[in-house]
Amino acid sequence: MSNLQVRNLPDDIHSRLSERARRLDMSMSEYVTRVLRADLDRPLFEDWATAARRAGTPRPIDTLAAIDATRDEYDPRPPAP
Template identity: 45%
Template sequence: MATLQVRQLPDDVHAELRRRANADGVSLSELVTQVLRREVALPSMAGWLAELRTAPERGPVDVLGALDAVRDERG
């Protein structure tokens, strides 16, 4: 397993991470690992833009029709 060292981490960021770790009952290392896992689970901006470029084009949205359909479903 790799080790990560963060240099020049602002004191206020470190204090908040430590506060959250304590509140969650986990170590600072565990909390930072959770935060990083959530971040890397998201697509990067470049990946998201590439996906957007290859997505099929959609026509205009009929907002009023969609609202009517929702109202009809609700009764």
Template identity: 40%
Template sequence: MAKNLQIRNVPDDVHSTVRARAAAAGLSVSEYLLDQIIEIANRPTQTEVFKRAARRAREEGPTVDDILTAIKEGREE
């Protein structure tokens, strides 16, 4: 079920900018902001990206020992 959001205390200049951008896109302010919120919600946070990268490194990447061994072997050559 769809929910409603309400944003209070929006500064006048921000409101004017949003209203102008919505009009330029041919949308109501509500439609424009809904599109923006959906885009934000679909984008992972920085923390989520780092956690995913760490998980992939553990699952797919070389271990610290692999890296240290490769460095040692490279220096010996």
């Protein structure tokens, strides 16, 4: 496993990350890894738009899943024990 060091992280962001991790009962490292993984699991808009143009037909959108995913992004639930 690799390490990542973030330089010049503003104090307010550090405080908010720390508080969020504490509220979710996880280490800051675990929380930041979760945030990064969630971001990287989403395609970039440019990639999505290019794929949609190539397909030629619009894909149906699962609205309920999109709402649930967004809700989880803003209010993540800790993993089940």
